[in-house]
Amino acid sequence: MLSVLSKGFKPAANSTVAAATTVTSTRLASTNDVNFTVQSYKLHKLDNGPKTSVTLNRTDALDFYRKMQVIRRMESAAGNLYKEKKIRGFCHLYSGQEACAVGMKAAMTEGDAVITAYRCHGWTYLLGSTTTQILAELTGRIAGNVYGKGGSMHMYEKNFYGGNGIVGAQQPLGAGVAFAMKYRNQKNVCLTLYGDGAANQGQLFEATNMAKLWGLPVIFICENNGFGMGTPIERASASTDYYTRGDYVPGIWVDGMDILAVREALRWSKEYCDAGKGPLMLEMATYRYHGHSMSDPGTSYRTRDEIQNVRKTRDPITGFKDRVVTSGLVTEDELKEIDKDVRKEVEEAVKIATTDGVLPPEALYADIYANTATQEIRGATIDETVKQPFKTTTEVLKSIGRL
């Protein structure tokens, strides 16, 4: 690894943002890594929890910054495409919550699984899709993550069980995925994500009971962004301590705007589950900048000042940037270079997402059942009625040379 010291220490130019967490940092002479102190966690039915003193190395610092910026940029691009009517329907942006996904991904190991709700673009990216695949899915094109058949809320990757449109539906699924892991003796966890609104769906309580009863390696993670659509948490939840709401399932409250706290919390939680002590329930305190979806300006139930204030004082990217630059781990110029790269990557993705083709209409019929007889498909006139030519999306893709 490059020596941080040899790069010269350059304080962040005109950085006005102070991370919400304690910014104390110590450079470790032996490794060039830097020690940071993160805000303490709140514990529920646990004697000890994740550490508040965490170490960050240079490679990770650059990597985390890049990933958070990609998500931020990609979501801005999606917002713009929506305004241009190139994305239709429902589109929920993750901006403001980047530290949650990137931090958790950083602690995941091979074989860990994720399932979440509709706010899934960032996760899809982190689990392996390209920005092109995500933006093209949003515009419904062949280059999309599921060839345009899913849209904003339905994206998938290896070990990423999707994007789910029905609030609360993914919660028991996560328990099921974790059961399969346990059954196969995998040392893995299933990260089961949901919002503060979804925390009030009864399915969560059914799922936590099963998970505890059978000791499943599932980590229920409530991304508390303060609102379920237009409803602030206090108006919807009798207890807003979401990390305690699993009752007999131990829980941890985490500052979800601090990627380092998130990473450490997940690392600790994985260790806990690997030791056969799962499940766990985490709450990530975070914030959503945009409206709930693109049809919500997001300003009727909160003030613009409130949003601005979070952007100024708790932004996960600015906060992180400030810390890694101030501590001398990376330089401002290196981050600028990343910004440039990311901008380019997203611009190129937008190009493909707006010019690629749409899957032929035959795909409408593909992949409904695994093994039924082909159906009659009516043409524009009675004589043009044909037998369904393709049964799977794969066959459709092959027929047009896209697979």
Added chain:
Amino acid sequence: MAAFRPFSSLLVGGNTRQLLAKRGAAHFNFQPSDAPKEYGDVRQKMNLCQAVNNAMDIAMDTDPSAVLFGEDVAFGGVFRCSIGLKDKYGADRVFNTPLCEQGIAGFGIGLAVAGSTAIAEIQFGDYIFPAYDQLVNEAAKYRYRSGGLFECGKLTVRATWGAVGHGALYHSQCPEANFTHTPGVKVVIPRGPTQAKGLLLSCIRDDNPTIFFEPKILYRLAAEEVPVGDFMIPLSKAETVRKGKDVTIVSWGTQVHVCLEAAQLAQEKLGVSAEVIDLQTIQPWDEDHVVESVKRTGRLIVSHEAPKTSGFGAEIAATIQDRCFLHLESPVNRSCGWDTPFPHVYEPFYLPTVWRVFDSIKKTVKY
């Protein structure tokens, strides 16, 4: 015309894209209706959203036990149907619930059985399924299983319904048939503002639990002169919205407008006179009205947005062949959504558009 191209020639090139690019536009033209005199002379232009608001306003004004609740309804709900009602009737009568459809439905049943008029909003018909158990197993059977001692007839569940042009899998479905298979609940769907107001008031005041599906594409798009007073359109009564003699078309909700257009087209292009009936109440439905019409025309087409298989069209077809067998000149035709999940980019192909209904008319009369 792009819509006339055969399916198989709509490969990935320009045609698909052109057609898909148009998916912002509605697939029909709204045909306003003129309410009968007895509903009142004083009228005001309202869209369907305002008509629903107006109906709830009247319901709450005339019934102090009426309460309205659901996700974000105190702010007006995501479609703004309940806007202003909290200010008018207070936060104890118009309130937000947490995000929990099963809870909303069950809570509503409890309220209703204890004597309150409960108006529950489920934000999208697609989200009524978490509440399905409560509606099917509790609401529908309360009266029966208690020998008539207990019932929740004061419950009305409102839910938005149907295609909007870009809603994809979970913001477009038409789940009426899921509920018509359950004796004990009524299912009602309006085609425009006047019907929305009159039918919703009937649902709220009916002594049975009712599910009122609101075609959300009509909220803003459909506007007409609506009587401002308190009036009710009777449940389980169909309405003939276009007179004809060669073929009967039965439909409900948004699809009525598609059928009206197809009927007009059939008149112009084929010289066929099609009668169009708006069923209005899907269950219990106005059999006699449809039977009378089919006996005259000898032909029936049923058209709904929901998938064909096990759609309510199947029930109508079965009843009509039973009651009109000797009058039928051709098999009952169903012009419906395809048997696929509601697709993301293929909505224009999924929907039983004017052209598909037109094709059904042609097939039926030429049989």
